Amino acid sequence: MPQFKEVSKQSGLHPKPAGLVLQYGTAGFRTNAKQLDHIMFRMGLLATLRSKKTKATIGVMVTASHNPEEDNGVKLVDPMGEMVTPTWEGYATQLANAEQEDLLAALQDIIKKEAINMSQEANVFVGKDTRSSSASLSQAVLDGVSALGGHSKDYGLVTTPQLHYMVCCQNTQCKYGEATVEGYYKKLCQAFIQLTKNASNCTDDQKHLTVDGANGIGALKVREMESHLKRELHISLFNDGSKGKLNHQCGADFVKVQQKPPTGIKMNPGERCCSFDGDADRIVYYYADSEGQFHLLDGDKIATLISTFLKELLTQAGLDLEIAVVQTAYANGSSTNYLEDTMKVIVRCTKTGVKHLHHAAQEFDIGVYFEANGHGTVLFSKAAEEKIQRLAENSSINDERKRAALLLQNTVNVINQTVGDAISDMLLIEAILAIKGMTIQQWDAIYSDLPNRQLKVKVSDRRVIDTTDAERRAVSPAGLQEAIDSLVKNYREARSFVRPSGTEDVVRVYAEAETQESADALAHDVSLAVYRLAGGVGGEPKPLH
Numbered sequence: 001m002p003q004f005k006e007v008s009k010q011s012g013l014h015p016k017p018a019g020l021v022l023q024y025g026t027a028g029f030r031t032n033a034k035q036l037d038h039i040m041f042r043m044g045l046l047a048t049l050r051s052k053k054t055k056a057t058i059g060v061m062v063t064a065s066h067n068p069e070e071d072n073g074v075k076l077v078d079p080m081g082e083m084v085t086p087t088w089e090g091y092a093t094q095l096a097n098a099e100q101e102d103l104l105a106a107l108q109d110i111i112k113k114e115a116i117n118m119s120q121e122a123n124v125f126v127g128k129d130t131r132s133s134s135a136s137l138s139q140a141v142l143d144g145v146s147a148l149g150g151h152s153k154d155y156g157l158v159t160t161p162q163l164h165y166m167v168c169c170q171n172t173q174c175k176y177g178e179a180t181v182e183g184y185y186k187k188l189c190q191a192f193i194q195l196t197k198n199a200s201n202c203t204d205d206q207k208h209l210t211v212d213g214a215n216g217i218g219a220l221k222v223r224e225m226e227s228h229l230k231r232e233l234h235i236s237l238f239n240d241g242s243k244g245k246l247n248h249q250c251g252a253d254f255v256k257v258q259q260k261p262p263t264g265i266k267m268n269p270g271e272r273c274c275s276f277d278g279d280a281d282r283i284v285y286y287y288a289d290s291e292g293q294f295h296l297l298d299g300d301k302i303a304t305l306i307s308t309f310l311k312e313l314l315t316q317a318g319l320d321l322e323i324a325v326v327q328t329a330y331a332n333g334s335s336t337n338y339l340e341d342t343m344k345v346i347v348r349c350t351k352t353g354v355k356h357l358h359h360a361a362q363e364f365d366i367g368v369y370f371e372a373n374g375h376g377t378v379l380f381s382k383a384a385e386e387k388i389q390r391l392a393e394n395s396s397i398n399d400e401r402k403r404a405a406l407l408l409q410n411t412v413n414v415i416n417q418t419v420g421d422a423i424s425d426m427l428l429i430e431a432i433l434a435i436k437g438m439t440i441q442q443w444d445a446i447y448s449d450l451p452n453r454q455l456k457v458k459v460s461d462r463r464v465i466d467t468t469d470a471e472r473r474a475v476s477p478a479g480l481q482e483a484i485d486s487l488v489k490n491y492r493e494a495r496s497f498v499r500p501s502g503t504e505d506v507v508r509v510y511a512e513a514e515t516q517e518s519a520d521a522l523a524h525d526v527s528l529a530v531y532r533l534a535g536g537v538g539g540e541p542k543p544l545h
């Protein structure tokens, strides 16, 4: 194969350390940046093959999201902006782990299995976050693409969702939008401004939002976007990367896990604050009340706010579209009850990991999906978008229906449907709160979270735990589920499940109950059951109190 000579030559500049084995997991490859040069080069090769196979543009994003600055990672983006398919995740792992002398054979194997026409043109979009290692690592991706004769476009510093968006724009011949960062700001901000025109008497105070940029790419991009917002949203940006370290004691993951505010921000009582993660695909909101008590509004609260808003608009517009909320087992039980019993929307539960939620959301006219950790978006089926469009253009309907149809149309445009997007989610939430004239306290009061606790247990091999029913029940090891069931019976309004982590070598334990003491005690009880029945290592888990 003519390209192989170049691959052979170039790969020598990006050698694989012998024996190093890495896995393309739920979040792509992610580890210390020092181990990733050969991975990046090879992902450039693989993206080129994927582009030839799909005859479409493929994305490669260099980021390790909420991990520490020293780490990095890489993820492939499929033609419509989705995550790459499981088969190709497998190829990514094979290619990454082929020893230097076996690289060409590994490539050949994929070409043969997928019957790839090597004379087909290839096009790859590359983006990177602000990590110090990202510049040279994204260059390694570009080297991989050119070694196989592919064309590439280097978007430089972009958020993960911005790169997903560019890929989707390109592959829809710009029907989804213009494949530039400017085009992205224009589309989202225009829709946001149209939406907020429906907010009556919005004061400057209500237009104010404090943003924690996690010292990452999201901060840079919020700055870049600000002029497009035409003062309809006043952002005070903290942790903008000028002083602090990426994700260090700040960002969405820190706030969600620690249940406390990030360092480096100024919080005034009652004011809305939000945190992005390191690649700006996650967002959580929070505020401090007049007593200084911290309140977190996570992905479940966000999903509730958005789905309630959409459902009201559908009713006002007289549109018969099926709306569903997709969650994971981590969703707070109160949110599920509220959505099912009060809101009467369909709720689905999937396994942890964005691709599972995204997939499930595609089955509905309107699928709102959020993980409790703040990753999520809304998907509209083609038919739903067309119905909304037609109604918005219909001149013979009454004013109320017309208003609702236009609101729905602009809501579709403010949303990045390719993947969870902190910037897009932020604009949507801000618009909803403004239109409803709702404070963050009122939003928080829609339902009260059940107290909950998450713990980790170290075991010798976490694969002994197998789960079913969207990870809510353990089928192995024998006796574990029965033990959990009987422990749960000791507490009121209690629920608990365990699952092997997809990103760390631990078993995760989740428990919720009527009081924090009960949730803590149940989480501890279940941790002990895991430790005893699933091969715990190190000392026995200690009670929290």
Ligand code: 16G
Pocket (backbone or CB within 6 Å): 026, 027, 352, 353, 354, 355, 371, 373, 375, 500, 501, 502, 503, 504, 508
């Ligand atoms: C990954 C997933 C995230 C999930 C997390 C769970 C993507 C893009 N990211 O970061 O959705 O919540 O893993 O981690 O799918 P865990 O398996 O360690 O609990």
Ligand code: MG
Pocket (backbone or CB within 6 Å): 065, 066, 277, 278, 279, 280, 281, 282
């Ligand atoms: Mg992220």
